[in-house]
Amino acid sequence: xxxxxxxxxLVPPVLLGVGLLRWVxxxxxTRLVDITLAAGLSLPLGLGLSSLAHFALLQMMxxxxxxxxxxxxxxxxxxxxxxxxxxxxxxxPKHDExxxxxxGGATLLLITTVSAAVSFVANLRRLPHGDWDAFAIxxxxxxxxxxxxxxxxxxxxxxxxxxHPDYPLLLPGIVAQGWLMVGDAxxxxxxxxxxxxxxxxxxxxxxxxxxxxxxxxxxAGGVLLLGTPFFIRHGASQTADVPISSYILVSIVALWLxxxxxxxxxxxxxxxxxxGLASWTKNEGIPFLILVILAAAAFPFRGADLRRRLTNxxxxxxxxxxxIAVLSVFKITLAGANNILTRATWGNLAVWARWWLIxxxxxxxxxxxxxxxxxxxxxxxxxxxxxxxxxxxxQASCRASVLLLAMxxxxxxxxxxxxxxxxxxxxxxxxxxxxxxxxxxxxxAAGVPTWPGSQTRMATGWRSRLxxxxxxxxxxxxxxxKN
Amino acid sequence: MPWRAHRVEGTEGAAPDFxxxxxxxxxxxxxxxxxxxGARAAVxxxxxxxxxGDPHATERYExxxxxxxxxxPAATTLGYFTDGRAENFYKFQYAMVPVxxxxxxxxxxxxxxxxAGLTSGSAxxxxxxxxxxxxxxxxxxxxxxx
Numbered sequence: 044x045x046x047x048x049x050x051x052x053l054v055p056p057v058l059l060g061v062g063l064l065r066w067v068x069x070x071x072x073t074r075l076v077d078i079t080l081a082a083g084l085s086l087p088l089g090l091g092l093s094s095l096a097h098f099a100l101l102q103m104m105x106x107x108x109x110x111x112x113x114x115x116x117x118x119x120x121x122x123x124x125x126x127x128x129x130x131x132x133x134x135x136p137k138h139d140e141x142x143x144x145x146x147g148g149a150t151l152l153l154i155t156t157v158s159a160a161v162s163f164v165a166n167l168r169r170l171p172h173g174d175w176d177a178f179a180i181x182x183x184x185x186x187x188x189x190x191x192x193x194x195x196x197x198x199x200x201x202x203x204x205x206x207h208p209d210y211p212l213l214l215p216g217i218v219a220q221g222w223l224m225v226g227d228a229x230x231x232x233x234x235x236x237x238x239x240x241x242x243x244x245x246x247x248x249x250x251x252x253x254x255x256x257x258x259x260x261x262x263a264g265g266v267l268l269l270g271t272p273f274f275i276r277h278g279a280s281q282t283a284d285v286p287i288s289s290y291i292l293v294s295i296v297a298l299w300l301x302x303x304x305x306x307x308x309x310x311x312x313x314x315x316x317x318x319g320l321a322s323w324t325k326n327e328g329i330p331f332l333i334l335v336i337l338a339a340a341a342f343p344f345r346g347a348d349l350r351r352r353l354t355n356x357x358x359x360x361x362x363x364x365x366x367i368a369v370l371s372v373f374k375i376t377l378a379g380a381n382n383i384l385t386r387a388t389w390g391n392l393a394v395w396a397r398w399w400l401i402x403x404x405x406x407x408x409x410x411x412x413x414x415x416x417x418x419x420x421x422x423x424x425x426x427x428x429x430x431x432x433x434x435x436x437x438q439a440s441c442r443a444s445v446l447l448l449a450m451x452x453x454x455x456x457x458x459x460x461x462x463x464x465x466x467x468x469x470x471x472x473x474x475x476x477x478x479x480x481x482x483x484x485x486x487x488a489a490g491v492p493t494w495p496g497s498q499t500r501m502a503t504g505w506r507s508r509l510x511x512x513x514x515x516x517x518x519x520x521x522x523x524x525k526n
Numbered sequence: 527m528p529w530r531a532h533r534v535e536g537t538e539g540a541a542p543d544f545x546x547x548x549x550x551x552x553x554x555x556x557x558x559x560x561x562x563x564g565a566r567a568a569v570x571x572x573x574x575x576x577x578x579g580d581p582h583a584t585e586r587y588e589x590x591x592x593x594x595x596x597x598x599p600a601a602t603t604l605g606y607f608t609d610g611r612a613e614n615f616y617k618f619q620y621a622m623v624p625v626x627x628x629x630x631x632x633x634x635x636x637x638x639x640x641x642a643g644l645t646s647g648s649a650x651x652x653x654x655x656x657x658x659x660x661x662x663x664x665x666x667x668x669x670x671x672x
Contacts, residue, residue, distance in 0.1 A: 197626065269564060423553060492546040
């Protein structure tokens with residue numbers, strides 16, 4: 044019952060997320076696809092921003108809970124009130140690219156959803172307080188934040204060093220806020236948050252694919268994600284890997300849409316905001332944030348000149364600014380040293396045996412990822428290798444994949460310098476692959492062309508120049524070229 | 527050079543290419559495999575949840591901590607002493623929040639946990655560390671003082 048009451052604490056964050064999306068112009072109509080996308084994006088963004096507000100106002104300034112909730116509501120109203128003209132920020136899809144296979148896809152999705160729900164509940168019943176990392180790190184911190192809402196002194200206690208005091212506090216903040224609202228640390232509430240993130244990521248993925256490609260691709264993405272046994276099992280363990288995967292997905296979706304040609308610069312603000320929240324979820328989010336900022340500047344969607352590149356990078360930083368500010372305060376004043384970086388051996392970068400071991404293990408991890416006997420996504424990768432299309436969607440997917448590969452390279456680099464290499468590989472490799480998994484599914488599914496059907500091809504060379512003369516880039520979403 | 531997608535005239539209705547066919551088939555196959563393996567995992571994990579239960583037994587520690595918290599004086603830090611597995615400390619610490627436990631057993635009041643009960647070996651260990659058994663809380667939990 045208390046968990047149900049605590050769920051009311053989710054209302055202001057969700058409204059904040061909706062307000063942000065309206066400001067961006069991503070929820071311009073009452074169409075089902077737009078509403079689904081708004082729901083899918085507003086939940087993680089709103090929860091993340093709410094966690095930032097909670098940390099800043101309660102933990103740092105010692106203000107009451109109402110201050111945090113009031114700020115969230117005020118921001119939601121402010122953002123929603125300043126949204127662009129309806130439809131101005133979003134290019135409406137001309138048609139649903141793929142309508143064939145929808146019935147078959149929907150049937151598979153129904154089976155997969157039921158399987159995922161059964162599996163999720165079974166794991167929750169087995170581990171009501173979550174798996175090891177949940178009660179040793181995330182829920183432990185949430186309990187301290189609940190019992191000591193205006194102090195973070197416990198982060199520096201030597202007795203709690205095992206709980207990694209340097210880990211960011213997005214997930215504990217969300218849980219603690221719900222508990223504070225009802226005055227009881229109900230066990231079911233973190234489980235509810237876990238369910239929201241697991242099925243919320245799926246909603247985000249499906250809505251983004253629906254918006255980007257069509258209903259069949261959305262169904263395919265949903266089936267691939269919910270049909271991943273490890274994703275469901277680990278999602279129920281109440282750790283922060285699925286939440287960070289949610290933020291990585293939102294950033295990738297926003298960048299993908301930019302790369303495909305949505306000339307909406309506010310999408311970069313969303314990409315930056317989500318990447319910033321990823322950095323407030325787990326330390327792995329920090330290199331991701333840097334990569335997103337670099338990607339926004341390196342893959343310009345509105346022109347290649349230096350000024351444009353800098354503007355794109357600045358917009359991404361603007362979106363990430365709240366998270367960067369809070370994370371900086373946390374890291375400088377409260378967080379202890381990172382247990383990997385303090386014991387890192389940089390000379391290991393030159394030890395080729397370590398590189399070989401890690402690459403071999405990563406390769407094995409990718410092939411065996413997900414809890415399947417064989418990763419079905421490899422079939423898609425193989426099909427891409429056998430035949431490439433010049434479709435705009437596939438090129439956008441390639442560009443987003445570069446970012447994900449760079450993130451994978453960062454993980455490999457950290458493994459190389461880390462002490463206890465075997466221990467780290469055994470305990471974290473499948474989890475870091477999981478963090479990128481929904482975004483990989485998005486890139487793969489969005490890159491699959493419609494068959495049979497018409498293609499959307501990328502304008503290059505003389506065609507591009509012709510288009511440039513006839514359509515100004517800023518008019519892309521405003522319909523036909525203006526005279 | 528700005529680049530963006532646009533529909534190339536003349537491609538609509540054209541013969542679909544081999545790559546598109548291959549990738550669509552691969553997507554279907556991946557979906558069917560995901561559905562099959564996902565359903566199989568649901569059956570396996572439901573069975574495992576019934577058979578194995580919580581390997582960490584966190585609910586048990588919640589119950590023990592609730593009992594201890596009622597009977598101990600309000601304190602922010604307690605010692606923790608055990609002859610059992612070291613990992614039990616993390617479960618007790620989680621259950622005892624906001625009380626902080628000293629894993630080295632230091633402190634005037636110490637929470638003792640002896641999963642196998644107070645054997646002669648554990649009693650000797652308690653004495654060696656200068657601790658006195660003050661109260662038995664049941665299920666291997668004791669309040670010790672120094």
